[in-house]
Amino acid sequence: MRETEVVLRPVVAEDLPLLGGGDAPYDDFGPRAPRTEPYSPELREFGGLAVCDAAGLLLGSVSWIWQQWGPMPESRNPMIGIWLRPEARGRGAGTAAQRALVDLFFRHTTVNRVEACTDVENLAEQRALEKAGFTREGAVRGAQWRAGSFHDCYSYSILRADRTG
Numbered sequence: 001m002r003e004t005e006v007v008l009r010p011v012v013a014e015d016l017p018l019l020g021g022g023d024a025p026y027d028d029f030g031p032r033a034p035r036t037e038p039y040s041p042e043l044r045e046f047g048g049l050a051v052c053d054a055a056g057l058l059l060g061s062v063s064w065i066w067q068q069w070g071p072m073p074e075s076r077n078p079m080i081g082i083w084l085r086p087e088a089r090g091r092g093a094g095t096a097a098q099r100a101l102v103d104l105f106f107r108h109t110t111v112n113r114v115e116a117c118t119d120v121e122n123l124a125e126q127r128a129l130e131k132a133g134f135t136r137e138g139a140v141r142g143a144q145w146r147a148g149s150f151h152d153c154y155s156y157s158i159l160r161a162d163r164t165g
């Protein structure tokens, strides 16, 4: 499939009503307080960017949560997530956006690893991650609370060495 060209940019207040989420089976996290502000640099554990097409049309957003594998600061890495507006799905934008986000992390930070996880049944996201260069590492059982129960996920990662050879 030919990938939609995407641009990542900061989220602005006008984007927020269009970045609702919660409409897809694997994004059903129940009622959440509506976001009233774009991601700000002060929110150190979370981040996000708007995903747009080449003409500037808002397609959705990518986000990340920082986590750490042990006490050393070098072991800190982002776990990324994505939500696309329903009309933007199935055109390669999910693959392109996650690849672009990984490029940003490897170019502008010193992280060695970018992670993602998705429901064991979310075939579209599994395929998008694999096309973006991620490797499936295994199943994490009962990891994600969603729609009233815990769900098994697959864990994915891409290392700096995977991207640079």
Ligand SMILES: CC(C)(COP(=O)(O)OP(=O)(O)OC[C@H]1O[C@@H](n2cnc3c(N)ncnc32)[C@H](O)[C@@H]1OP(=O)(O)O)[C@@H](O)C(=O)NCCC(=O)NCCS
Pocket: 001, 024, 026, 027, 060, 081, 082, 083, 084, 085, 088, 089, 090, 091, 092, 093, 094, 095, 096, 117, 118, 119, 122, 123, 124, 125, 127, 128
């Ligand atoms: C998951 C999501 C980000 C994928 O992005 P997308 O732009 O729709 O996906 P792409 O167009 O890049 O397609 C990725 C691949 O998955 C395949 N795919 C899409 N839907 C599929 C499905 N239901 N079953 C199997 N494969 C599927 C596509 O065919 C494509 O593979 P191909 O190029 O080999 O044909 C997007 O659909 C979305 O936002 N979904 C709702 C929210 C969500 O699930 N977020 C992820 C939570 S972890």
